[in-house]
Amino acid sequence: MEATSLNLADIQKIAEQEVDFERAYKYRINVCCSSGCVPLGALKVLKAFEDAVKELGVEKECKVARTGCPGTCAVGPAVMIEPGDYLYQNVTPEKAREIVRDHVVLGLPVKEMLYKNEAFYKKQQRLVLRNAGKIDPQRIQDYIAMGGYSAIVKCLATMTPQGVIYEVSTSGLRGRGGAGFPTGQKWGLVARAHSKPKYIVANLDEGDPGVFANRTLAEADPHAILEGMLIAAYAIGAEKGYLYIRSEYPLAIQTLQKAIAQARSISLLGDNILETGFKFDVELRFGAGAFVAGEETAILASVEGRRAMPRPRPPYPANSGLWGKPTLIQNVETLANIPLIIQNGGVWFSKIGTPRCTGTKCFSLTGKTKNPGLIEVPMGITLREVVFDIGGGVPEGRKFKAVLVGGPSGGCLPDTLLELPVDYDSLTRVGAIMGSGGIVVLDDKSCMVDTAKFFTEFCVDESCGRCTPCRAGLIRIKEIFDGITQGDARVEDITTLEKAGVYIRDASLCGLGQTAPNPVLTTLRYFKDEYLEHIQDKKCRAGKCFKNKEEEV
Amino acid sequence: MSTDDKRRLALEKSMKEHNYEESALLEILHRAQEIYGYLDKELLMDIAQSLHLPPSHVFGVATFYSYFKLKRPGQHVITGCLGTACYVKGVDEIMRAIEKEYNIKRGESTPDGKLSLLVTRCIGACAMAPAIVVDDEMIAKATKEVVLQKIKEVLGGDKPESR
């Protein structure tokens, strides 16, 4: 695409053209080419569909599109055919031709290959992932046709920055990166800060191991993130944004690079956006394998090219962030909600979810679940609904044991807490956190002591080393775990674990240390008998522990 | 022009693009690793001087982030994901099998430099856990047998020296 200067009305025109263009097609085959499906052969499947459509002579009425992830990653490669959202699972190049022949040519969906699990989508509410699996993330026109960039047009044409912040505040949106800070309030703080220039940092570090929600969003709908950044920039008066992404996500990086280039080419980013004089540009910055870099002061250090060590607050980034200037740090999922709020109004958004936690949340559902994948649910849904209705329960006839919410610094919650509504405050109350959106299901083959040890090891590796509790404390906890899982522990060790855990939680400088003991403290709270069993009877009911030693001997 | 000069030129170009700004250190380390495969001390000193940064600062940054490699990696690199989802699905057992088969520990290379075994924390393929990457190719829903077979294939018959 050549660089062209468009104005506000042109976006609407592109949308109309694109819709007309799409209307010419009777069918649209969406092949998921996201990171989950590519290793399973999605690109070959895509090619097979393109060939089949040509060979069977239906290319005029059937469009084959390369899309992002519809969420059912465990049964990939996944292919969705519109209209009707028929989702095919485990598609192979051989099956592609059959699907085109039956579904497109004859109009008969191939029942045996369809994804049968209706419950998976039934309880979901896909707002942030509205376009995921339906548009080609590499074509900005696809996004615009779905109403994309109409929100920034609305802001530029009819709203003041204060008006935008007011809508966001009304919506009740809270940060999706973990802490749940009210987004509108944060924007207000940065907007009111005096010094200039101001910056935006979009956080796509997603360091929680076992979470892929942000990556999937970026691969499926990169422009939603960019539009969110644009609106935020307009509201707070920023001219420059950095999108910080982990380097472990090559496909997401490519997708975003392309999206940024396309947005620049039609003057949606740059010095004179849509001929309104509004100026904003986005630059990518790459992480390098440090979980703590996702912490808000550490991410600033990292963008500035330094060691990602969290620093004390105050000063808060809203007043003194990048290079000492006011900076808005926002998770990319938070940002992707923004265009919807502007289009439909804050009041509309505030009615979704619960009164204190509005909207939806994306979760990656993994572990011992029948339907692993990426889901988006309204806030306030119960854990049981997520694990059993959407996730389909535990496979292989095993028994549910616990669910891990919030990544390595989350909590392990037992079956008695399954009725708990998923929202920031309820989770915090039981010792877990929302985190950036990981739900891992454990069955009776998982050992809770081993699980807590695993998370502690992760935090030991990822501690930045600045403060005593986290650096010098977690390692001692890990050693005690080594003792417990190798048959070399005393009952008093449990007290030491508890004491040290509480100390690290209360005394650490940043969120990593403050939440790192959560897995230890929650397992001690809900599964103490397993600890005692390990220590007193040297028995692991899951059969995981007491192994390493024998092997080494 | 020798390969060395060409690489140096490519690095210089990247630094110039960033106006030799201090804040571009991470981008430049990324680029340097892309060009050279790993970051040795000579290279780090070169970068420090070009960006007018204290050498200890550059070394501090390069070693803080685990993505940067300061040693030459093996010819073939196996990376096991030790993220939560993969751990729950038993990646540890696969890793142990590799360790045993090739007498190599996580984070190390065989003495002849043929094979490196690395760990990472989540590559975002959690729904298809466990995930193991053998030379840029990801094996989803990996099992011991498949992984060991694959490693054998990439090594092409010659078994690396063990200690």
Add this chain to the structure above:
Amino acid sequence: MGDAIVTLKIDGVEVHVPEGTMILKAAKDNGIIIPTLCNLEGLTPYGGCRLCLVEISGSPKLFAACITPVSSGMEVTTQSEKLKEYRKMAVQLLLAEKSHVCSVCVANDHCELQSLANELGVDHTMFERNFTKEEIDSTHDFLVIDRNRCILCTRCIRVCDEIEGVHTLDLRMRGKDAQIIMDLDNKWVNSCSCTSCRKCAKVCPVGAIYIEGEPVGHTKHKEIAEFITERRQRKCK
């Protein structure tokens, strides 16, 4: 820093200090001593050791006094059972982290960690102690670094960067593997930037960096803070 004066209470005593003052300084200026390790007046506060934690009424959280600025009406508690417990815990963890054997240490009787342990009554640690075996670097003419005693307070890094202005020192790795390095992790004698100014040895609170042949009590004279402040002012002019 503004000229406005802020009134707050520390341990029940009403104090008046300029806006922007850190709680630690406000307390000290009013005769209330809060334990510290990483902080050193004149250097950028680091907030790492967590010894200076205090309570502020109305908040369940704890605050590091060296990095928390005062605000009007604040009520600070610097001594409580919980705080004492936590300070003891920090000292225990630091003692357990590396090889701290006071009887053979150059800094015996002149070590801030040791005197804190005494003050707080830490006579044992509840953790298994970890005796590290890092090589001692005594290649420099007279400066020695023994990383087995380093508590990673980074005073040396800050003084080298902020006062001496050469930034010879920094940290390598992260977390439990973090260590003080010279230049590209070279031996000290090979450092191309060190000016041998000895400041790092002066500020080290323990016996990790010291001057060979010089009694530590002599190196670590009590007036370091004034020395630094004076250097700072000289630099400004």
